[in-house]
Amino acid sequence: MNTAVRIAIIGDFNPEYETHHAINRSLQHAAASLGVHMDSKWVATGCAARDADKILRNYHGLFVASGSPYRSMEGAFAAIRFARTQRWPLIGT
Numbered sequence: 001m002n003t004a005v006r007i008a009i010i011g012d013f014n015p016e017y018e019t020h021h022a023i024n025r026s027l028q029h030a031a032a033s034l035g036v037h038m039d040s041k042w043v044a045t046g047c048a049a050r051d052a053d054k055i056l057r058n059y060h061g062l063f064v065a066s067g068s069p070y071r072s073m074e075g076a077f078a079a080i081r082f083a084r085t086q087r088w089p090l091i092g093t
Contacts, residue, residue: 004037008056010079011065013042023065045075052078056088064092 007027013020024040031038042065047055049072056062062083070076083090 004039005031005061006059007038007040007061007063008043008059008079009040009063009065010043010045010048010076012044012071019066023063027063043079045070045072047075048072048079049075052082056082061089061091064090066093
């Protein structure tokens with residue numbers, strides 16, 4: 001595959017949370033196992049709350065981060081709603 005798979009990680013990244021680093025590593029590990037190049041980016045819940053549709057369309061799939069006290073629960077719900085209504089790939093724990 002020449003093009004990278006783009007994954008939006010919905011959550012509020014905190015470098016002090018080991019679970020957030022583990023999410024990054026696990027996604028990279030999965031991509032390597034599949035032989036695909038993957039670019040992932042954390043999308044803050046506040047950004048998702050303001051403009052989920054516009055932001056999330058730039059990604060091939062969404063991952064709702066675990067281990068987050070979300071700054072904007074509405075943003076997390078907006079991302080999930082976007083995935084459900086647009087039939088976008090979504091994973092969450």
